[in-house]
Amino acid sequence: MLKISADKLNSLFDAVSAKQSLYIPVDRESGSAEYRKYKSGMEMSKCLNTVRSAKDFFFPQTENLADFKMNGKNIEVIDVREECEDFVIFGVRACDARSFTILDKVFLAEPVDSYYKNRREHGTVVTMACTRPAETCFCTAFDIDPTSPEGDVAVFSDGESYFFKPNNDKGQAFIDSIADMLEDGDTAELAQVQSNTRKIMQMLPLANLSTDSFGGEKLMEHFNSEKWANLSESCIGCGTCTFVCPTCQCYDIRDFDTGNGIKRFRCWDSCMYSDFTKMAHGNPRNTQLERFRQRFMHKLVYFPANNNGEFGCVGCGRCLAKCPVSMNIVKVMKALEEK
Amino acid sequence: MQEAMIKRAKELLADGTVNRVIGWKRGEFVYDSTPAVFGTADEIDAEFVFDDFTQANVSKYLVKESKKDGKILAFLKPCDTYSFNQLVKEHRIIRENVYVIGIPGGPKLDIEKIKAKGITGILNVKNVNYTLEIETLYGTEKLPFYEAISGKCADCKSKKHVVYDELIGEDGDVLDSNRFDMVEKLENMTAQERYDFWRGELSKCIRCNACRNVCPACTCENCVFDNPKSGIENKAAADSFEENMFHIIRAFHVAGRCTDCGECSRVCPQHIPLHLLNRKFIKDINSLYGEYQAGADTTSKSPLTDYRADDCEPSIVHERGVE
Amino acid sequence: MQVNENFEPVIVAFCCNWCSYAGADLSGTNRLNYPANVKIIRVPCSCRVNPIFILRAFQRGADGVIICGCHPGDCHYTSGNYFTRRRITLLYSMLDFLGIERNRTRLEWVSAAEGAKFADTMNKFVEDVKKLGKNRRLEDLRCRKQ
Numbered sequence: 001m002l003k004i005s006a007d008k009l010n011s012l013f014d015a016v017s018a019k020q021s022l023y024i025p026v027d028r029e030s031g032s033a034e035y036r037k038y039k040s041g042m043e044m045s046k047c048l049n050t051v052r053s054a055k056d057f058f059f060p061q062t063e064n065l066a067d068f069k070m071n072g073k074n075i076e077v078i079d080v081r082e083e084c085e086d087f088v089i090f091g092v093r094a095c096d097a098r099s100f101t102i103l104d105k106v107f108l109a110e111p112v113d114s115y116y117k118n119r120r121e122h123g124t125v126v127t128m129a130c131t132r133p134a135e136t137c138f139c140t141a142f143d144i145d146p147t148s149p150e151g152d153v154a155v156f157s158d159g160e161s162y163f164f165k166p167n168n169d170k171g172q173a174f175i176d177s178i179a180d181m182l183e184d185g186d187t188a189e190l191a192q193v194q195s196n197t198r199k200i201m202q203m204l205p206l207a208n209l210s211t212d213s214f215g216g217e218k219l220m221e222h223f224n225s226e227k228w229a230n231l232s233e234s235c236i237g238c239g240t241c242t243f244v245c246p247t248c249q250c251y252d253i254r255d256f257d258t259g260n261g262i263k264r265f266r267c268w269d270s271c272m273y274s275d276f277t278k279m280a281h282g283n284p285r286n287t288q289l290e291r292f293r294q295r296f297m298h299k300l301v302y303f304p305a306n307n308n309g310e311f312g313c314v315g316c317g318r319c320l321a322k323c324p325v326s327m328n329i330v331k332v333m334k335a336l337e338e339k
Numbered sequence: 340m341q342e343a344m345i346k347r348a349k350e351l352l353a354d355g356t357v358n359r360v361i362g363w364k365r366g367e368f369v370y371d372s373t374p375a376v377f378g379t380a381d382e383i384d385a386e387f388v389f390d391d392f393t394q395a396n397v398s399k400y401l402v403k404e405s406k407k408d409g410k411i412l413a414f415l416k417p418c419d420t421y422s423f424n425q426l427v428k429e430h431r432i433i434r435e436n437v438y439v440i441g442i443p444g445g446p447k448l449d450i451e452k453i454k455a456k457g458i459t460g461i462l463n464v465k466n467v468n469y470t471l472e473i474e475t476l477y478g479t480e481k482l483p484f485y486e487a488i489s490g491k492c493a494d495c496k497s498k499k500h501v502v503y504d505e506l507i508g509e510d511g512d513v514l515d516s517n518r519f520d521m522v523e524k525l526e527n528m529t530a531q532e533r534y535d536f537w538r539g540e541l542s543k544c545i546r547c548n549a550c551r552n553v554c555p556a557c558t559c560e561n562c563v564f565d566n567p568k569s570g571i572e573n574k575a576a577a578d579s580f581e582e583n584m585f586h587i588i589r590a591f592h593v594a595g596r597c598t599d600c601g602e603c604s605r606v607c608p609q610h611i612p613l614h615l616l617n618r619k620f621i622k623d624i625n626s627l628y629g630e631y632q633a634g635a636d637t638t639s640k641s642p643l644t645d646y647r648a649d650d651c652e653p654s655i656v657h658e659r660g661v662e
Numbered sequence: 663m664q665v666n667e668n669f670e671p672v673i674v675a676f677c678c679n680w681c682s683y684a685g686a687d688l689s690g691t692n693r694l695n696y697p698a699n700v701k702i703i704r705v706p707c708s709c710r711v712n713p714i715f716i717l718r719a720f721q722r723g724a725d726g727v728i729i730c731g732c733h734p735g736d737c738h739y740t741s742g743n744y745f746t747r748r749r750i751t752l753l754y755s756m757l758d759f760l761g762i763e764r765n766r767t768r769l770e771w772v773s774a775a776e777g778a779k780f781a782d783t784m785n786k787f788v789e790d791v792k793k794l795g796k797n798r799r800l801e802d803l804r805c806r807k808q
Binding site for chain 1: 605608
Binding site: 344366459505522525527530531532533534535537538559563570571577578579583587588590591594616619620623624627628642643644645646647648650652654655656657660 | 801
């Protein structure tokens with residue numbers, strides 16, 4: 001496999017960023033990480049994952065869709081889309097890489113979301129295999145192998161070097177573009193690292209989490225469960241879980257009056273909010289119980305029902321770490337499983 | 340402490356003084372307890388927890404809980420009693436329906452502080468003579484207790500319970516805290532430095548509303564930011580202005596009512612020091628209109644619903660401190 | 663700071679119906695000059711000014727916001743302006759804390775008889791804001807005129 005030694009990683013970043021925008025996870029002062037546009041001298045974060053997920057690159061929190069201008073009695077519609085330039089996201093974890101597959105099912109199904117598609121086509125996803133999973137990780141429950149992530153190119157580290165493996169044509173093209181900096185490497189050490197990581201995965205506290213009792217066919221059983229009352233009691237109705245989630249894909253479309261025209265934009269929305277899917281007649285889900293249930297039913301029941309059994313969760317563990325009251329999908333799954 | 344609390348909770352349930360208990364429920368890990376209401380002694384035995392990680396302020400849940408049938412037992416830490424009292428003062432909590440047991444406060448641990456040290460795969464955290472022994476998947480790590488305490492406990496303002504029906508443990512005193520140090524530091528910066536500081540912080544905001552929803556002072560039935568008729572409803576900050584707007588208005592709406600419980604900064608997924616905005620208001624109120632601690636009592640007038648004929652003029656803002 | 667001589671700031675003035683609004687009228691009938699940059703919004707009492715109004719003015723392109731009300735003690739509703747005074751002091755202090763230039767905000771008490779004071783106040787305020795230049799720190803880029 002082609003590799004580059006760890007001390008040359010930054011020169012690789014310099015070379016890539018000279019040709020196109022490159023985003024890497026970097027450390028923030030407070031000990032967490034976020035994706036930033038690479039500038040010479042930036043160090044890649046050692047954190048397992050970023051606070052915000054990588055979905056922002058394809059599905060940003062807010063985006064302008066169109067502008068309207070009034071000219072007398074005429075309304076002029078202005079398409080504000082700019083041709084998206086090619087970009088590379090480096091260091092995406094296996095969970096986030098899978099989340100793109102899930103988002104694709106939503107945004108690339110007919111009718112295709114051209115804003116999303118545009119960015120997806122221009123972006124190259126370079127993933128990074130995990131070596132130090134956290135206690136909150138449970139991606140294996142969704143058949144994700146963190147030691148061999150999806151994405152256009154998968155990168156593996158044995159501590160001294162980074163190995164590059166293409167997963168598709170786009171990945172191969174990326175590797176070809178940097179081939180002059182790579183050299184052939186021996187992967188024996190790498191196999192050892194992978195097998196160690198797999199062993200750790202089995203020791204994780206959530207290693208035995210099972211999805212067997214969920215899926216489209218369990219709709220009524222879970223929907224009518226009496227456990228929701230108890231589970232949703234502590235929920236404060238904020239959108240933290242939704243907004244750090246790599247797979248949550250609900251959005252709202254709004255018009256903003258700028259005083260000299262209208263900007264139509266879309267922004268993330270959360271099913272935890274009281275005005276989510278509010279219609280002329282009011283809100284279909286009036287209580288926090290219903291809103292809370294919606295989020296988990298969507299991920300564990302509705303989504304698989306519509307997508308050949310694929311769940312709408314990738315087990316990244318962000319909601320476990322960030323929920324203000326520590327109520328999360330794992331607690332919900334375990335509670336619903338109990339008879 | 341946990342045993343004493345469980346014992347007393349079961350007694351009060353058994354003699355019918357209360358029919359529910361609000362406290363904290365054990366989580367998946369050593370640190371992720373969830374506020375919960377318990378209805379039976381069995382539930383309490385199985386899941387009730389009170390330890391170094393039970394930080395959450397349960398006062399706000401009592402707005403809803405105190406309106407249900409029967410009396411509920413609430414375990415309140417000193418800082419939580421201020422929030423509780425303030426809510427009673429604002430007629431949001433029905434005092435008669437809550438049996439308050441005051442329990443000792445922190446310092447509590449913040450798991451995010453531990454994780455920020457690069458410690459991951461946390462399986463257990465033990466406090467051995469104020470050194471944390473943290474058992475992880477990758478070996479055991481040690482950390483001084485005080486390096487992992489929650490921000491809100493580091494600046495603790497009071498160990499005194501301002502309201503209770505009974506106490507477990509000793510009552511403490513109002514402390515001389517240096518909680519305004521950071522506000523002062525910012526005040527002494529230039530306007531450009533302050534602007535840069537806050538832009539750096541507020542631009543991290545993801546508008547998840549966790550700060551608002553957890554805040555015991557934010558109990559509006561319909562927030563201006565959720566109300567389409569308010570003209571300023573927004574679900575996401577589409578511009579830096581909207582980031583500023585949300586946080587200025589939110590801090591302003593709780594000015595004079597914020598007890599400085601620190602929940603806003605605790606829950607922020609992006610670690611924005613939101614409490615500094617509230618503390619700025621508290622500091623201004625203290626220095627311009629006299630010392631005032633929201634929640635300390637249920638009778639005094641709050642500074643923003645009160646006035647004096649000889650109050651200072653707003654021009655004071657233009658004259659003092661650093662431009 | 664470089665002062666752009668040609669820069670004409672947009673000023674929003676919230677004026678109480680019972681005093682400063684009449685004061686503005688008086689300064690007009692007395693043919694006193696005050697800059698055309700000042701856009702007056704009439705409010706029933708200075709106390710009606712919600713902090714959101716002030717922020718919205720900045721959002722939509724104001725470079726300075728001034729509130730004018732009755733002198734303390736003279737409120738048409740007895741005590742409205744006393745509440746204004748506390749509220750606005752705290753708000754201006756917060757804007758200052760966030761690094762917004764402090765001279766972009768002001769509060770003055772102007773009675774119905776003080777036409778000259780109204781004109782003076784506005785002249786002075788426009789001059790001060792002119793020195794600061796365009797409001798950039800509390801601007802909504804989407805509202806910038808193309």
